[in-house]
Amino acid sequence: MACCVAVLIKENLIYLRRSTEELKFLFLIHASIDILDDKVNQLTKPGGDRDTKDFYLGLLYPVEEYKIYGYVSPTRVKFILIFEHSTSSSLKDSDIKLLFQRLHQAYIDCVSNPFYEPNTQLKSKRFEQVVTSLMVQQDSMTSSMTLSTPTVAINTTTT
């Protein structure tokens, strides 16, 4: 159901998986970095609501066909999920939070692998599996398509 999953450290994309090869996703991800940074700054600045017990930052913004959700770990790793409008209408906030938590746990497990070099591409098989399960869940229609598309991972840096 999620049609795009991305993990970023600062502005570097360390993991990207999309259901289709559209460049639009990259554009959406980069547009949401600023929003995420903004929200985190709001939370960390003095006097801000710093006691929030949540890394889940909610709906970042809706565009015509997609809804974009964000999550930032306390170590400032950004997770972005993009859903199609049609499939996401049934989703509740708590569901999405659970998805993010699973993704975060998978990321932690991946980073704890001593053979993984920090700040490089995530290539863990187990992480792939979690992402696959996120993408096919509840939506068996697109699952075959999701599985057949190769993982695209590129290193981009915004200026």
Added chain:
Amino acid sequence: MAVVEHYINDNENNIDSSSLFLSQIGYRVGYSLSERLSKESPRYRDELDTIKYLCKELWICLFKKQVDNLRTNHQGVYVIHDGRFRLLQQTLLTMNKPIDDTNRLHQLYIAYSTGLIRGILTNMGYPCRVTAEIAEFGVKFQIEMNSTVG
């Protein structure tokens, strides 16, 4: 701390390179450890908050006690003093080894710990430089933030 023991036995005469190795191992451990542990306490922090978190909660996880003293000049320099540093407890208590040997041992344990602290803080978003010295009854860690790095 078998890894420290290994370097003591392994690299007989080159203490600098083994210190460097241990510091790098510590960095890596701190990096993934902070990722894992910080998930448990959901909250975003600023610089001072992060240091406090390190001194209170993480220090308990690492060394089973809180730090004894934390001082700062509010310009990016923090001094952490731990009067009973756990990794050195054994060697500080039983000083029956040759003085030369224990110094080497201390230096390697300290190198590992500084790497650990550096890894934790760097991953929490505050790149820094950590130095340490053995005070009379404990260890002093001095942390300098690289405020120039984003």
